[in-house]
Amino acid sequence: MTVNSGVRGSYLTAATKRHIGRATRYLILIIVALFCLIPIYWIIASSLKTQGTIERYPPQIIPNPLSGSNYVTAEQTVPVLRWVANSAIIAVIEIIFNVAFCSMAGYTLARKNFRFRGVIFGLVVASMMVPVYVRLIPNYELTLHLHMLNTYQGIVLPSLVTGFGIFLMRQYFSAMPTEVEDSARMDGCGDWGVLFRVLVPMARPAVASLAIFTLVFSLDDFLWPLIVTSQNNMRPLPVGITLFISTTINWGPLTAVTVLTILPTIILYSIFNRHFVNALTAGAVKG
Amino acid sequence: MNLRPNVPPSIQVDRPRTDGRCEGGQTGTTARSFLSLVGRIVNNRRFFIGATLAPALVLLGVYVFWPIIYSFYLSFFNTILFKTENFAGVDQYRLLFESPLFRAAVENTLYYTVGSTAISMILGLGLALVLERTGRGRAFFQAIFFVPYVVPYTAYALIWYWLFDPQFGFANYVLHFIGLGPVPWVVSPTWVIPSFIIMSVWKRLGFVSLIFLAGLHTIPQELNEAAAIDGVSWFSRLRHITMPLLRPFTLFVLVVSMIYSLQLFIEPYVITQGGPGTSSLSVVELLYEDGFESLNIGAGSAISVLLFIVTLGGSLILMKWFDRRDA
Numbered sequence: 001m002t003v004n005s006g007v008r009g010s011y012l013t014a015a016t017k018r019h020i021g022r023a024t025r026y027l028i029l030i031i032v033a034l035f036c037l038i039p040i041y042w043i044i045a046s047s048l049k050t051q052g053t054i055e056r057y058p059p060q061i062i063p064n065p066l067s068g069s070n071y072v073t074a075e076q077t078v079p080v081l082r083w084v085a086n087s088a089i090i091a092v093i094e095i096i097f098n099v100a101f102c103s104m105a106g107y108t109l110a111r112k113n114f115r116f117r118g119v120i121f122g123l124v125v126a127s128m129m130v131p132v133y134v135r136l137i138p139n140y141e142l143t144l145h146l147h148m149l150n151t152y153q154g155i156v157l158p159s160l161v162t163g164f165g166i167f168l169m170r171q172y173f174s175a176m177p178t179e180v181e182d183s184a185r186m187d188g189c190g191d192w193g194v195l196f197r198v199l200v201p202m203a204r205p206a207v208a209s210l211a212i213f214t215l216v217f218s219l220d221d222f223l224w225p226l227i228v229t230s231q232n233n234m235r236p237l238p239v240g241i242t243l244f245i246s247t248t249i250n251w252g253p254l255t256a257v258t259v260l261t262i263l264p265t266i267i268l269y270s271i272f273n274r275h276f277v278n279a280l281t282a283g284a285v286k287g
Numbered sequence: 288m289n290l291r292p293n294v295p296p297s298i299q300v301d302r303p304r305t306d307g308r309c310e311g312g313q314t315g316t317t318a319r320s321f322l323s324l325v326g327r328i329v330n331n332r333r334f335f336i337g338a339t340l341a342p343a344l345v346l347l348g349v350y351v352f353w354p355i356i357y358s359f360y361l362s363f364f365n366t367i368l369f370k371t372e373n374f375a376g377v378d379q380y381r382l383l384f385e386s387p388l389f390r391a392a393v394e395n396t397l398y399y400t401v402g403s404t405a406i407s408m409i410l411g412l413g414l415a416l417v418l419e420r421t422g423r424g425r426a427f428f429q430a431i432f433f434v435p436y437v438v439p440y441t442a443y444a445l446i447w448y449w450l451f452d453p454q455f456g457f458a459n460y461v462l463h464f465i466g467l468g469p470v471p472w473v474v475s476p477t478w479v480i481p482s483f484i485i486m487s488v489w490k491r492l493g494f495v496s497l498i499f500l501a502g503l504h505t506i507p508q509e510l511n512e513a514a515a516i517d518g519v520s521w522f523s524r525l526r527h528i529t530m531p532l533l534r535p536f537t538l539f540v541l542v543v544s545m546i547y548s549l550q551l552f553i554e555p556y557v558i559t560q561g562g563p564g565t566s567s568l569s570v571v572e573l574l575y576e577d578g579f580e581s582l583n584i585g586a587g588s589a590i591s592v593l594l595f596i597v598t599l600g601g602s603l604i605l606m607k608w609f610d611r612r613d614a
Contacts, residue, residue: 025417029424032414032492033431039489040434042457043446055455101346104339112336120340127351129602131550133571134595137361137578137587138354158350161343190330195339219439222553223571227579238441242557251449258449261442269437273430276437280497 040262047071047255054252071260074253082233083240084260090155090225090236091218097160098214099200099207105161106169107195111181121170127163132223143228150234155225159218165210168279172206173199209279212272216265237261355595361588379589389590391565392573398480399569400548403487408540410488411495412533416525418496419503429500433493444557447486448473451558473558476566483554483567491547495540502536503529538609542602549598570594 012020046054047070048063054070074080109121139158148154176199184198200207222238229235232243241257244250269276328334365375383389414432418425438446450458451472462468472482506529514524530537552571555561561568570590578587 025421026424028414028417029421029428033428035489036432036435036493038457039446039450040438042450043442046449057455057460059455059457059460101342105343108336108339112332114336120344123347123352124343127347129546129599130351130355131546131595131598133550133552133574134358134591135351135354136574137584137591138357139350140579141584142349157346161346163347163351166343190326191332191335192330216437216439222440223575227575238439241441241445245557251452251455254445255449258442258445262438262446265437265439266434269434273433276433277429277497280494 040266043255043258043262046251047259049252051252054255070252070256073250074256077253078240078243078257079233080237080240080257080260083235083237086152086234086240087219087236087238089152091215093152093156094159094218095211095214097156098162098165099210101161102165102169102210103195103200103203103207105166106171107173107199109166109170110173111178124163124166124170128167132221136223136227139224140227149228150231152234154228155234155236158224159214159221162214162217164213168210168213169203169206172203176202205275205278208272209275212268212275213279215268219261219265358588358591358595361584362592364585366584375585379585380593383586383589383593388565388568388573389570392568392570395480395566395568396549396551396570399483399487399551400545402480402484403491403548404541404544406484407488407491407495407544408537411492411540412499414492414496415499415503416529418500429493429497432496435490436493438490440553441557443486443490444553447482447489447554448558451482473567474563476563479559479563479567483551486554487548491544495544498536498540499533502533506532534609538605541605545601545605546598549594549601 045061045063048066048068049060050065050067050069053060053063053065105124109117109124135158143149143154143157146154148157180198180202181194184194189198219236219238225236225239226242229239232240235243237257238261241254241261244254244257329338362379363375363377365372365378418429421428435443450456453459453469453471453474456472458472459469462470471478473479510528510532511524514528519527550571551569552575555567555569555572556575559567561572571594574587574590574594577583577590
């Protein structure tokens with residue numbers, strides 16, 4: 001790398017400048033990394049404090065004594081476990097259907113030739129741009145008429161297939177060599193067999209990305225489950241925890257429940273972070 | 288956009304069908320002929336195309352595209368509890384434009400949109416430039432920067448609510464160390480939107496820098512190196528080589544960021560309830576209040592239609608603008 005040679009009369013050698021440049025870059029990266037991680041550390045640390053130590057200034061950096069009492073209090077005051085179960089049920093249903101439906105549509109859009117294919121793919125891409133709020137009132141009315149308020153079906157139906165998922169699977173299938181398919185057909189596999197017995201298992205990285213993103217979207221979704229659930233025990237965790245927020249906030253249990261909300265995605269992310277990155281860049285580079 | 292994938296025609300040729308299973312079945316003759324009939328239908332090319340696309344098309348049609356049309360329709364009516372009562376023409380829109388609440392919501396949302404988009408893009412680009420020149424540890428840092436992106440929205444709002452606590456918040460504690468503050472953050476009308484902007488930067492920085500970094504990798508190295516040898520300064524290279532070549536990526540980040548920012552909701556809903564006063568009321572929060580708390584569906588629909596038009600129009604204008612500068 002060439003160092004800017006425009007500076008004259010400088011007594012620093014090129015090597016020294018390079019070292020300074022590198023040190024500065026790492027310093028920037030470390031500061032940004034702290035900015036990203038401290039808020040998460042802080043919520044976890046706060047949740048492990050006691051009622052007496054959480055609201056204190058100057059704050060305790062490391063909780064002492066370590067205590068799980070906030071988690072116990074949270075479960076005693078509101079149905080936290082039920083909310084966790086609701087969130088898990090909703091996420092699992094959405095993941096299963098998204099993997100199935102998006103693989104199907106993605107495969108056909110990638111490999112089959114038919115009229116309106118371009119139009120349909122255009123619609124899939126366009127559907128990613130339709131904001132949630134436009135869908136809110138009509139979807140609510142439909143759910144109301146289907147008598148699905150306060151049910152899992154009502155919550156998951158609008159999210160069983162996503163434009164993003166179809167797009168992701170289509171991109172992945174398009175990039176796969178056709179030989180695999182051809183040889184499966186030689187062995188007597190029909191279209192469905194090719195898709196579900198050969199291609200989907202081979203597309204494991206894309207399926208993993210899709211599953212993880214569906215989980216993240218599912219936990220991100222707030223407004224929709226908020227309006228279609230009025231019964232406390234049907235709410236998913238992210239909606240449930242906002243019930244803690246009233247005129248006076250008890251930060252102890254609230255921080256505990258917040259930690260429960262972020263744990264699943266953070267754990268999955270730390271295992272599969274490569275898939276996240278690949279899925280997102282695929283969308284940006286190709287789109 | 289090239290929507291026409293290049294699929295060799297050989298794949299589309301109809302071929303003799305089996306009963307649809309890879310192994311082939313071993314059943315009795317009548318059962319077998321029945322199964323083979325079913326199999327022939329199920330494996331018919333048209334049936335396959337229809338059946339694989341149907342769930343996606345039905346769900347997207349009903350839950351994504353139909354609502355756009357239906358919202359538009361609803362916005363011209365007075366409604367009581369989801370019953371369209373009488374045609375109201377553009378009354379809902381007129382009332383909105385006269386309403387000081389709507390005006391405040393629009394102003395706050397635009398302020399937030401411009402601020403969060405601009406700052407996260409500038410910092411994200413800077414970070415991508417730093418990451419590009421980082422050899423060891425790049426993947427590690429990138430993975431860390433991306434963590435906030437996977438934090439669910441409610442948790443994100445609560446994490447920052449707690450950090451911004453005026454009394455016990457960690458944010459003011461950190462500022463105190465560098466000799467600043469205390470800042471009233473979300474309890475002050477002047478600071479509340481900037482607070483939301485800081486939060487959004489935290490959430491998006493990893494995503495924005497990831498996209499920009501992917502863009503930087505598409506730029507041939509020789510270009511920058513040749514310019515550097517010719518004595519072109521770092522800033523000129525950024526301005527005249529890097530930025531023009533990054534244009535598609537910049538557009539992508541800009542559009543995505545704008546669409547997200549215009550939907551500002553969870554921060555005011557969870558943290559401030561639009562306050563203090565109306566200083567953090569957002570358009571989507573107003574939509575929620577009108578549509579689901581006052582059950583004024585007509586007004587809620589009018590807000591969603593207006594916001595949708597602004598979102599769509601904004602995206603199209605940005606795309607046009609970037610296209611023109613391309614020429």
